[in-house]
Amino acid sequence: MGKNILIIGAGVAGLSAGCYGQMNGFSTKVLEMHDQPGGMCTAWTRGHYTLDGCIHWLVGTKPGTKMNRIWGDLGALQDCQVAQHEIFRQIVVGDRVLNVYTDPDALEEEMLEKSDGDEDIIREFTDAIRGFIGFEPPLDTRKISIIEYIRMLPYLPKLMRYQKVTIGEFTERFTDPFLKKAFRMIFPLSSSPLFIAVLTLALMSDGDAGCPTGGSLAFAKRIERRYLELGGQVSYRSKVVKILIEGGRATGVLLDDGSEVHADHIVSACDGHHTLFDLIGEEHLDQHAVRPYQVLETFKPIVYVSMGVDRDMTGEPPITTVVLDQPIEIAGEKQDCIGWAVHSYDPSRAPPGKCTITSMIETDYGFWRDAHSDRSRYECEKRKVRDILTEHLETRYPGIGSQIEVVDVATPLTWERYTGVWQGAYEGWMPSTEARRMTIPRTLEKVENFSICGQWVEPGGGVPPSAISGRNAIRDICRREKVRFHGQAR
Numbered sequence: 001m002g003k004n005i006l007i008i009g010a011g012v013a014g015l016s017a018g019c020y021g022q023m024n025g026f027s028t029k030v031l032e033m034h035d036q037p038g039g040m041c042t043a044w045t046r047g048h049y050t051l052d053g054c055i056h057w058l059v060g061t062k063p064g065t066k067m068n069r070i071w072g073d074l075g076a077l078q079d080c081q082v083a084q085h086e087i088f089r090q091i092v093v094g095d096r097v098l099n100v101y102t103d104p105d106a107l108e109e110e111m112l113e114k115s116d117g118d119e120d121i122i123r124e125f126t127d128a129i130r131g132f133i134g135f136e137p138p139l140d141t142r143k144i145s146i147i148e149y150i151r152m153l154p155y156l157p158k159l160m161r162y163q164k165v166t167i168g169e170f171t172e173r174f175t176d177p178f179l180k181k182a183f184r185m186i187f188p189l190s191s192s193p194l195f196i197a198v199l200t201l202a203l204m205s206d207g208d209a210g211c212p213t214g215g216s217l218a219f220a221k222r223i224e225r226r227y228l229e230l231g232g233q234v235s236y237r238s239k240v241v242k243i244l245i246e247g248g249r250a251t252g253v254l255l256d257d258g259s260e261v262h263a264d265h266i267v268s269a270c271d272g273h274h275t276l277f278d279l280i281g282e283e284h285l286d287q288h289a290v291r292p293y294q295v296l297e298t299f300k301p302i303v304y305v306s307m308g309v310d311r312d313m314t315g316e317p318p319i320t321t322v323v324l325d326q327p328i329e330i331a332g333e334k335q336d337c338i339g340w341a342v343h344s345y346d347p348s349r350a351p352p353g354k355c356t357i358t359s360m361i362e363t364d365y366g367f368w369r370d371a372h373s374d375r376s377r378y379e380c381e382k383r384k385v386r387d388i389l390t391e392h393l394e395t396r397y398p399g400i401g402s403q404i405e406v407v408d409v410a411t412p413l414t415w416e417r418y419t420g421v422w423q424g425a426y427e428g429w430m431p432s433t434e435a436r437r438m439t440i441p442r443t444l445e446k447v448e449n450f451s452i453c454g455q456w457v458e459p460g461g462g463v464p465p466s467a468i469s470g471r472n473a474i475r476d477i478c479r480r481e482k483v484r485f486h487g488q489a490r
Helices: 012-023 066-074 104-114 119-131 146-164 167-171 177-186 194-205 216-229 272-280 287-295 365-371 375-396 412-419 433-437 463-481
Strands: 004-008 027-032 043-046 049-052 087-093 096-101 209-212 233-236 240-246 249-255 260-262 265-268 302-309 319-330 333-342 355-362 404-410 450-452
Touching (some): 004 249, 043 216, 049 355, 066 216, 066 463, 104 177, 119 194, 146 433, 167 194, 194 209, 216 233, 249 265, 265 463, 333 375, 355 375
Parallel strands (some): 004 265, 087 319, 265 450
Antiparallel strands (some): 302 404, 319 333, 333 355
């Protein structure tokens, strides 16, 4: 076995780095502050229900694609069924409904039927989806190979076009009031490039963005199992409090029990802000590393409500978004819509004839930080959120209020406590045009033998970019060590 690598964090990025480190001849060890793997890719049980906190769809579920080969390397989809959805999202505006089909032909027919005078823009959107079916983004946009570039050539004009226009700008071109409101909710990321919406629906249409059954924690545990099979080591309840630096070189880590662990390379796969400003320290940072934290917008924190209901909801859309007639205030924030996901497609999450429902509601970190200073107020605010969601579910599904058997409300402070994520920003940087133009460094100019991987170096975040980021961290180490990188995906 070659040189050794310490990896901080047993989330998807850290476990991916561990797997690829082992595959490429390094001796690796993952240090995790929690008692289980997954990080943000997690789930928990309440009674007979499994409440899932992460994956709603996953890029790479189509055999033979580059992302699917990475999941193959990591064992992530082994012995796992994948659910493919006919409808991505159902959007309700008053008494009108738009079904966002994953098939562009069905989506075009649905939008044309519901529109009044927006035929050209509808066809432009659905033609764009068709045009990107089969497209595979490069695994590392910073080091695009000649082969990858040649494969991208047919898509480049459309890629450049839809990278320049934002979802918000495209939405404003609709003249039909219903479609304008509904389209804004297909991907409520107004400052992000339209390409994100187009590619997601293209991948879903092609069967490459399904949902693995069994839940997010089971997904993470399959990667952990693969890592252990490769000879890797995981040390749980091992919280790193400092990265040790001597002579401009990372040499190891200090744990909260006072012990030190040393290695030839240190890879941080935990929260980016915590890594740089707490574990490393500002004296070792350059402006290039600090700048993203000064200028980029993070995903808004969320209140995450999970319910187990004694109701068979087979056939319901996987995601429903209701545009409200009047904004309502939830946890100090005005909301003009409310939505939820129905997980009836995954039998592992609830007993037969029952179902789980989850809802992500954007919120303010400061509101919950202040509320937490008074425990009774904190719990009261959580109950208010639960009651508001229950009220809207009752309107949509009469009688469901009495069928709710378990409820769990996770605030930004919950995510922060269990994963260390900065201010509850669950997917790191928003995939804005500015963020996608910025190259967020994976190494530091002042610290050798140190790398960072995960959502905080990949704007837009998510599970697949985290896995890719872990892989790329090891590929970079292989380059520095003059070792040929091994892995299926190319």
